[in-house]
Amino acid sequence: MRIAIVGQQQFGKAVLEAFIERGDHVAGVFCAPDKADGKADPLKTSAESLGIPVYQLASLKTEQAKDTLRALAVDLGIMGYVLQFAPYEFTSIPRHGMIQYHPSLLPHHRGASAINWPIIRGDTRTGLTIFRPTDGLDEGPIILQKDTPIGPDDTVGSVYFERLFPMGVGALLEAADLVVGGRGAATPQDESEASYEGWCRSAEAKINWHTHVDLVYDLIRGCDPVPGAWTLWNGQKLQLFETRKHPVRSFSQVAGRIGTVTEVGDRSFCISAHGGEIEVLKVRFGDQPKLPAARFCAEAGVGVGAQLGA
Helix, strand or coil: CEEEEECCHHHHHHHHHHHHHCCCEEEEEECCCCCCCCCCCHHHHHHHHCCCCEECCCCCCCHHHHHHHHHHCCCEEEECCCCCCCCHHHHCCCCCCEEEEECCCCCCCECCCCCHHHHHCCCCEEEEEEECCCCCCCCCCEEEEEEEECCCCCCHHHHHHHHHHHHHHHHHHHHHHHHHCCCCCCECCCHHHCCECCCCCCHHHECCCCCEHHHHHHHHHCCCCCCCCEEEECCEEEEEEEEEEEECCCHHHCCCCCCEEEEECCCCEEEEEECEEEEEEEEEECCCCCEEHHHHHHHHCCCCCCECCC
């Protein structure tokens, strides 16, 4: 089939290469303009290496965007990781329209941080949806879905890179065949089950040590690696990664005040919370790169009794 791909980053690149590998003809790639830091988008780099035309338009709502897509005369548009708004006037141009990937089981968790919020909420299942884009954000009819468990120690990184990423590439291939083959019937989303959450960013990732350890742990997992759950040490942001939860079974096991460091070991340190402790293996302090937790403690002078979050 003759397709156009709209997307960016590693997921867009993987989608492009999957369609090329199986013999589809990619007539053009639409990706966002280069960022100010000058780093080329992986999708753009891959497309250019394959000799595929790349269109980096500031908006997909313009006549230029519609004319560009129309001139490609594609059978189907494939939307991978897309942050630009694509109006129906644009997505309806291909002969069979467009299909879009979303990393949740729609209509649950519409929005741009759909991987973070289920983990933060403590959900035990998530998944992905391939749907028909409309002018509503993640509101279009569903073509297919795949689900996957969220384990008690899963993070955004493990759920996405180990499951939702590869599953999503395969699901787009499957859905494209269904649609072009006339078997891609789409089912409207059940609005009574719908939910929407906004971006999970730094403000949402701030740790409150005075909540239950289960909630603290789920927040950290749901922000690892991005945006990175954080607390304060000496007035600077301290992000926590690769953590573990250790429940406290009795009062005698409580080792320190809430939010204080209770133990510093060879590889990690522990922080007290209601109902247990959080063990931390990696951190990022201020603008520094990630480093092992024990090394941070040694360099920053963090010892047992140190109060975090103040």
